[in-house]
Amino acid sequence: MARRREADWTQRQAERREEDADKQFARQLRRNLGSPARTLFIGLIALLLCVDVYYRMNPVAPHIDIPEADLNPIGKQVAWSTVEQWLGDGQLGGEARVVSWDGGDAATVGDGQDAETAIVHTFAVSTDLGWWRVEQTVRADGLTPLGSPAVEPIPMDEAATPDSTPAWDGELGTLQATETLDRLADQWARALMGDDDDALTVLMNDDPRATYTALHLGDVDSTSVERLAYLDKGRVNRNKGTSDRAAMRVSVSLKPVAQDAQGARFTYDLLVADPDGTPRVLAWGAPGTGDTLAEHANRSGMRED
Template identity: 35%
Template sequence: MAGKENVWNREARARAKEREPDVEAQARKRVLENIGVKRWVPYAILVIQALILYFVFNPLTTYTPPKQVDLDETGKQAAYSAVADWISDSDPLGADASIISWDGAKRVGSSAADKGTRAYQHKLTVRTDYGWWSVVCTVTGDGKTVGQPSASRVQVDEGRDDGLGWAGALSDLSASDALTRLMTSFGGALAGFDADKLTVVVADPDPDAVFPVLGLGDVKGVTIDKASYLKSGKVDKDSNTSDLAAVRITITLAARSDHDSDTRMTYDVKVSDPDGTPKILAWGPPGSGDTLRNYSNKWMGDKDDMPDYEAQKRSVDSQSATDAAQSSTNQTQQNAAGTDSGQSSDGTQEEGQ
């Protein structure tokens, strides 16, 4: 009996042990539940709500590529050719006509009345001795012109606005005699042929510096249009002045012949010590006077590679002298021929004795 009881006891204890909870397994289960889906559900809901609100107030837009400019519109070459022939035949818009630019095209037609024919109106700018013109030539899709070109005058505003100042300016400056003389010397040297003369006028402290000239010819005059002290440099707050200034000048070139008009060019010039002994630091187009870098106009390449405008001037002067001599010879021969034929030098018939 004792043996059977022992067997029963062992089996009972085994069954009881199987019914006891596994402490380690339960601990692992609780850990997984703590870091599981249930814990992160509220955060996921907040994220989804935030995304919904973002897309409600910031809807997605369809990308639209930028419109490309078609530089080879249908019929462009045909229109260009037609206008070129038209302005050269009997000079309808004036002599010395030339096409300056092609300014685009506009599609027209495609209605029931014209049976769906496509055509393009091409606009070109033309210049003649009568002035500037806007010429429109209509060309069909197969390259045929419609009628003749039409033209209208282009009004060019030749007025000047001297009111543009500089963002870095302090106050207006009254040009001294020394500054006026410097601007006159600078304008003549810049437009002239002698680079050494311009280099002397600029007075760069670098002994090897050289400044290229324009090689345009003689200067008729230089005027100061506007001058202002600059905020850069040493500023005197009491007088609202400084030791740097921007000066706007206009250079007037002498006409090359009796049939030409004077040419004008405008520059901004940056100078130092404008009220004392002024010196030129740099120059550029109107509006740049307060942003110019000192001595930025110097020749950056090899000095030997700089154009020799003096030699060009000598060649031009020599050719001009040759042309003048030839013209004088031709006039003398014409006068002699007129005299031999019984006409005076002014072309009138001489009366018989």
């Protein structure tokens, strides 16, 4: 009986020592962790370190937002029609065509006492006398042109020649010509120079309501891509010097309209989207303007729903 009591006492002592060891471990754990605030702070530090490691291993590609221009501002159609009628009178020579609408800016007109707000619309015009920048002012009602167009020549300096470098201020890197880009340039040239407005509209793949007007100049004899470059706009990969926007200089020769005559020749800058994938033309204008062209700026109008 005494032995049993001794064994029970020994077991209780062992259990007490085990309980004391657990309490000591719990106390030591609390001392190591500190207060709940300290525990939360340590957890946040660990989380931030994990996020930093993740983004270092998975860098985000740089992206430059492309400003969206108002492509159908007040008075655009009236200004365009006024300029075309004015050109039809031979004011800038023969074969005059509006090539692109380059934007509209608000201006204050009047004698200072009866001033009013108007919109000055700018167009790029190609004629047999060269390229011109033509501005036509329209009243804020969008219906009344003010005066006749103002013009100035667009200089074709070294920056606008096919072999010069650099060709555009916004050049990011050289782009190699491909069969796909050559074919796109040829399709665009034939649609622009031809007589089918719908063909050009379909090619541009713009808003379903948008319309484009062909130049009705004749049949294309040949098209050549003179220069290509990635532009510092759109989705840019600076490590590779590439982007999803490119400038393309294209020369277009037309078939002669008479025997022994020489066909007309034109040169344009094109703004191209997705040059390394499925490229498409976004806009076109005079040589040297490739990096400044606004997307879909060549719309001639918008159909009403």
